[in-house]
Amino acid sequence: MGVTFNVENLCYKYPSAKEDTIKGITFDVHEGEIFGLLGPSGAGKSTTQKILIKLLEDYRGSISYFGNDLKSMGNSFYEEIGVGFEVPVHFSKLTALENMKFFSGFYKKTADIQELMERVGLWEYRDVKVGEYSKGMKVRLNFVRAMLNNPRVLFLDEVTNGLDPRNARIIKEIIAEYRSKGGTVFLTTHLMNDVEQLCDRVAFCINGRLIEISSPRDLKLKYGKREVKVEYRENATIASAVFPLDGIGFNDEFHKLLKSGKIETIHSGETSMEEIFIIVTGVDLK
Amino acid sequence: MSNLRKLIAGELKRMVKYKILPVSLVTSIIWIVLLLFLSEEEARATAPLLIFTDVAVMSVLLIGASHHLEKQEGTMRTMMVLPVSQGQILAAKTIASMTLAVESAVITSAAMFFIHGVTFNYVLLFLFVVIAGATHAAIGFILSLVSRDFTSMLGLLMGYIVIFTAPSVLFHFGVINEKYEWLLMISPSHSASNLITSAVSGEYRIAMTAAGCLYLMLLTAGLFKYAVYPGFKGNAVRG
Numbered sequence: 001m002g003v004t005f006n007v008e009n010l011c012y013k014y015p016s017a018k019e020d021t022i023k024g025i026t027f028d029v030h031e032g033e034i035f036g037l038l039g040p041s042g043a044g045k046s047t048t049q050k051i052l053i054k055l056l057e058d059y060r061g062s063i064s065y066f067g068n069d070l071k072s073m074g075n076s077f078y079e080e081i082g083v084g085f086e087v088p089v090h091f092s093k094l095t096a097l098e099n100m101k102f103f104s105g106f107y108k109k110t111a112d113i114q115e116l117m118e119r120v121g122l123w124e125y126r127d128v129k130v131g132e133y134s135k136g137m138k139v140r141l142n143f144v145r146a147m148l149n150n151p152r153v154l155f156l157d158e159v160t161n162g163l164d165p166r167n168a169r170i171i172k173e174i175i176a177e178y179r180s181k182g183g184t185v186f187l188t189t190h191l192m193n194d195v196e197q198l199c200d201r202v203a204f205c206i207n208g209r210l211i212e213i214s215s216p217r218d219l220k221l222k223y224g225k226r227e228v229k230v231e232y233r234e235n236a237t238i239a240s241a242v243f244p245l246d247g248i249g250f251n252d253e254f255h256k257l258l259k260s261g262k263i264e265t266i267h268s269g270e271t272s273m274e275e276i277f278i279i280v281t282g283v284d285l286k
Numbered sequence: 287m288s289n290l291r292k293l294i295a296g297e298l299k300r301m302v303k304y305k306i307l308p309v310s311l312v313t314s315i316i317w318i319v320l321l322l323f324l325s326e327e328e329a330r331a332t333a334p335l336l337i338f339t340d341v342a343v344m345s346v347l348l349i350g351a352s353h354h355l356e357k358q359e360g361t362m363r364t365m366m367v368l369p370v371s372q373g374q375i376l377a378a379k380t381i382a383s384m385t386l387a388v389e390s391a392v393i394t395s396a397a398m399f400f401i402h403g404v405t406f407n408y409v410l411l412f413l414f415v416v417i418a419g420a421t422h423a424a425i426g427f428i429l430s431l432v433s434r435d436f437t438s439m440l441g442l443l444m445g446y447i448v449i450f451t452a453p454s455v456l457f458h459f460g461v462i463n464e465k466y467e468w469l470l471m472i473s474p475s476h477s478a479s480n481l482i483t484s485a486v487s488g489e490y491r492i493a494m495t496a497a498g499c500l501y502l503m504l505l506t507a508g509l510f511k512y513a514v515y516p517g518f519k520g521n522a523v524r525g
Contacts, residue, residue, distance in 0.1 A: 089364035
């Protein structure tokens with residue numbers, strides 16, 4: 001598996017800012033993985049993405065893209081990447097199809113617009129002006145726009161923000177399919193649901209610094225409690241008991257409870273990504 | 287089709303969809319009606335002013351309106367991640383804005399011919415409209431880049447008109463003495479007005495016409511290279 005992006009000691013300062021927004025971050029994005037950059041608003045996630053997609057260029061440190069210095073890449077770089085912005089990015093007086101045809105016209109290789117729009121449920125609204133679209137429809141159209149050129153690397157910023165659960169699931173299924181075909185995804189989000197369901201690795205970003213980089217599974221093992229919580233009926237009320245996970249096969253009390261037939265729920269002490277984020281960074285995501 | 291041609295086609299299509307071209311046509315119709323009520327002599331004196339207004343003011347307005355609308359719609363960002371150069375994007379927008387100026391010149395020229403039987407050197411007029419249009423497109427970009435929104439851009443445009451355009455109009459009506467004309471040529475508006483007036487009237491002062499052309503071309507190149515191009519991407523990204 002190759003390295004899509006190698007980022008070394010990246011720093012960035014906006015011209016009007018007094019101090020660096022990105023303060024020396026280092027990470028790799030591997031080919032064929034979904035890499036999540038998590039953090040609250042203003043943490044530096046979007047700035048990092050803007051640097052990786054060459055919208056911000058006066059950075060310090062080094063970034064290589066498949067072994068090539070990112071700064072040396074020309075416009076052909078944009079043939080290879082797809083960018084899904086958080087905010088709508090379409091001409092409101094043009095129909096959805098007119099928008100997609102306009103943008104796809106600049107790429108050498110393009111995806112099937114109809115297939116993409118059908119997958120996200122927009123094909124039947126293709127001749128409606130984007131200005132008449134709902135927020136959720138615009139978010140889905142943003143995703144289609146990002147996929148127009150069959151990108152090798154996909155950048156997604158808060159990709160399911162504003163979507164209902166059904167459409168969010170469709171988008172996540174397409175992203176997972178894209179990854180299974182070898183595509184690389186750089187995902188910036190504060191939605192932990194997306195992270196848990198999609199990301200192979202995540203990095204926590206706070207105040208322009210990366211606090212921890214790991215896989216969601218490893219983080220859960222590291223920060224989760226090794227215990228089992230059982231809720232059961234007792235005298236018409238719900239009681240609960242917590243058992244250590246280690247040696248649970250030999251825990252007589254636990255076995256007795258299992259056999260009692262009074263159990264309502266059993267949960268492992270696995271911690272959610274949101275809780276892990278708060279533990280690691282000390283910052284609430286909301 | 288090359289990327290530049292696709293970008294220009296996109297700009298022109300949006301000018302129709304966003305009703306900019308139809309509004310411009312309505313303005314031209316108003317000019318035609320105005321010319322109907324003027325004598326031939328009055329029309330000869332007024333036509334350059336009408337063309338100049340479209341070239342100098344409408345070009346700036348179009349650039350400003352489309353710039354701030356596209357920023358508001360977020361399309362500026364997504365344009366920046368297309369496999370096209372920033373130069374191509376700027377060129378397409380400039381050419382689209384000049385289309386309005388040329389359209390106005392064509393309609394006004396046609397009206398002058400059909401209403402008053404007046405003809406003039408159309409090739410030179412086209413050339414001067416293109417040169418002046420490009421300069422004012424660059425000015426439009428600069429005003430857009432330094433303004434927060436379209437309203438504040440209109441405020442800056444008003445300031446520009448008071449400083450650079452109003453003296454030229456005053457000169458046109460004889461309020462400013464002719465001996466100051468060379469000094470007035472520093473104003474892009476006056477240089478543009480001078481070129482358009484000379485093409486319509488057929489009265490050329492070679493040195494002043496050549497100086498006006500050269501000045502506007504150098505000014506356009508300088509403004510695009512040192513002000514518009516370096517600031518455009520950062521402005522588009524900020525959204």
